[in-house]
Amino acid sequence: MTETFQFKLIATDGKARRGEVSMPRGTIRTPAFMPVGTVGTVKAMYLDQVRELGADIILGNTYHLMLRPGPERVARLGGLHELIRWPHPILTDSGGFQVMSLSGLRKLDEQGVTFKSHVDGALHHMSPERSIEIQGLLDSDIQMQLDECVALPASPKEIERAMEMSLRWAERCKVAFGDQPGKAMFGIVQGGDIPHLRERSAQALAGLNLKGYAIGGLAVGEPQEVMLDMIDTTIAHMPSEKPRYLMGVGTPDDMLKSVARGIDMFDCVMPTRSGRHGLAFTRRGRINLRNARHAEDMRPLDEESNCPAARDYSRAYLHHLIRANESLGGMLLTWNNLAYYQDLMAGIRKAIEEGRFADFMAETQEEWARGDL
């Protein structure tokens, strides 16, 4: 715990890094998986459980929270940490990505984005300054700049326009954020799948001397190899002494390969969203509990896990709950999936400390490939 924001490297193994982000509200062990708590809750979980599984930080979402309950109301209620009873760090996205993907986007120009709420259809305008103001009202510890994430495939002209505007918005967000010692504002590298635009974006953002940087514009439907190439291209021009957050990633395989390239922080709705729909992540790969083959399988998901959802419940029961659309089904699979993701991250951190990350990665991928016994 420190009064300021500090990132320290503890060990490296090839390009993989083991580090720690220290903030007043707590320390984030990296590589870190950050569960997504979009509207102030990690769906189907108690936050005490999320903490027990090893999460040092969760994510909140400016877009959702600005629509409901509203940032001024959250501030009147004592800020997000008080409201949701999570005293540890929270990272909030700026809302740009969600506006593009969730709302009826009405206008996007130099001033910001104008959109219709998917909650009640009301019109909202969000400028870079307003996004930072909202994240401040939420008392967010790590605030993201407002940016424009272009869905791929897109024309080079379109990708360049969005990247250059995101750079101008980064400068405006830096001014609006000012100097908040115990908090951080991260820049977001854009540039789509075009190397020289990625390079320009990363170098310009490095010049702003921000406390951390995200790689944006990926995990938007591109093939894994395109994503991995863009990570290599982008990291080559990012400062090595600052945390690197790959937004929206990913599957366990995505995360292993991204850690190997130098990524420190991840977020993904996969373990929570797919858990609610019956998908279980295990050491032996994925299992879709909706499938009838599990109807009388009395085995648990993983008898060696120390998570009760993985160790104590039969696949037959999980299958039944998912088919019956019972809340407990999504609760147990979300619990299992977040346990698996955090155990994987803990294994990654330990492997880097011990200089055996390459072996860990190969062993983990082999076990997935071996499939379910």
Ligand SMILES: CNc1nc2cc3c(=O)[nH]c(N)nc3c(CCc3ccccc3)c2[nH]1
């Ligand atoms: C699933 N793939 C995915 N790719 C993304 C790219 C971007 C991007 O280029 N810019 C921004 N600002 N966010 C992105 C996000 C959202 C991540 C998030 C969700 C919830 C809470 C907090 C943070 C992405 N998510």
